[in-house]
Amino acid sequence: MLSQRELNRALLSRQLLLERTSLPLPRAVERMGGIQTQYAPSAYVGLWSRLEGFEREALTRALERRSLIQATLMRNTIHIVSPRDYWPLVLAIRRGRIEWSRRIQKTEARELDRAAERLREFLADGPRRQSEIVAALGTDVWRPGIAIWVDLVRVPPSGTWERRRADLFGLAEQWVGPPPPELSEDHALEHLVRRYLGAFGPATASDVADWAGLKVGAIVPTLARLKLRRFRDEKGRELVDLPRAPLPHPDTPASIRFLPTWDATLLVHGRGTGILPEEYRPRIFHVRTPHSFSTFLVDGAVAGSWRYEEGRVRLDPFKRLPRTTRAELEEEGERLAAFHA
Numbered sequence: 001m002l003s004q005r006e007l008n009r010a011l012l013s014r015q016l017l018l019e020r021t022s023l024p025l026p027r028a029v030e031r032m033g034g035i036q037t038q039y040a041p042s043a044y045v046g047l048w049s050r051l052e053g054f055e056r057e058a059l060t061r062a063l064e065r066r067s068l069i070q071a072t073l074m075r076n077t078i079h080i081v082s083p084r085d086y087w088p089l090v091l092a093i094r095r096g097r098i099e100w101s102r103r104i105q106k107t108e109a110r111e112l113d114r115a116a117e118r119l120r121e122f123l124a125d126g127p128r129r130q131s132e133i134v135a136a137l138g139t140d141v142w143r144p145g146i147a148i149w150v151d152l153v154r155v156p157p158s159g160t161w162e163r164r165r166a167d168l169f170g171l172a173e174q175w176v177g178p179p180p181p182e183l184s185e186d187h188a189l190e191h192l193v194r195r196y197l198g199a200f201g202p203a204t205a206s207d208v209a210d211w212a213g214l215k216v217g218a219i220v221p222t223l224a225r226l227k228l229r230r231f232r233d234e235k236g237r238e239l240v241d242l243p244r245a246p247l248p249h250p251d252t253p254a255s256i257r258f259l260p261t262w263d264a265t266l267l268v269h270g271r272g273t274g275i276l277p278e279e280y281r282p283r284i285f286h287v288r289t290p291h292s293f294s295t296f297l298v299d300g301a302v303a304g305s306w307r308y309e310e311g312r313v314r315l316d317p318f319k320r321l322p323r324t325t326r327a328e329l330e331e332e333g334e335r336l337a338a339f340h341a
Contacts, residue, residue: 038078120171
């Protein structure tokens with residue numbers, strides 16, 4: 001059995017939140033299982049909290065040089081991933097995304113196929129702005145969910161700290177390169193499961209499916225094929241994990257950390273780790289803030305929210321904090337304010 005405290009430390013370790021690392025950017029993003037980036041600065045703040053000496057320009061350069069890719073992926077949300085992860089993740093979730101589109105959007109498949117073909121032809125000569133696409137093809141083509149039928153990437157400088165609106169799109173086959181011909185759906189699903197467990201494990205089958213935006217039945221056969229470690233949590237649920245994946249001692253110290261909005265550690269799939277105490281969940285996620293608030297961690301758990309305004313990081317603790325903890329938060333907040341400036 002693994003206690004919640006052990007799961008908490010495992011998540012912090014795998015998410016590079018126990019201590020900052022000097023990993024290259026693509027490798028760090030792979031370790032994190034990608035970065036959710038509906039709000040472009042979130043990726044920058046998330047990496048600042050995890051990487052030693054991280055500077056904003058490094059992520060923008062990586063996107064420009066295509067050593068990192070930004071696209072709509074898991075749960076039909078925007079993520080930054082490495083080129084090595086892009087096509088396996090796309091293929092692993094493609095069937096589930098198409099089923100979701102047909103069920104929720106209720107659009108004829110032939111109609112979407114025609115729209116997708118017109119969009120591919122329009123983008124064949126290179127990336128185009130959303131306004132250009134709409135002007136040329138209309139909203140019959142540029143419609144919600146079209147990225148499920150056409151593999152698109154968000155091309156810099158859009159979707160970066162400097163230009164936060166993501167409105168420049170290109171074909172993934174051109175920007176990333178074509179998918180490897182030997183990559184099957186089964187291999188892609190195995191890659192997705194390994195990537196998830198390496199970033200967020202140990203976890204239940206439902207956790208993996210929730211993160212990927214798939215039904216749990218799509219994940220179970222893959223879990224059965226892989227050689228995995230198996231545990232139980234405090235509620236008796238089965239957890240699976242990669243062999244030799246880190247499981248730090250539950251008393252491992254956890255430093256002060258600042259998290260951005262959309263940070264994947266706070267989402268429902270990570271609920272069992274206790275990183276977001278259930279008493280605080282309604283304060284972080286509700287109908288008016290589906291993106292969450294920016295939060296800070298004390299001893300590996302959310303203890304309050306923060307915001308950057310007027311050149312300062314302002315703290316909103318959810319409970320009274322020891323004076324030494326408050327001082328550490330303010331010191332780290334000053335460094336974060338300098339990163340924003």
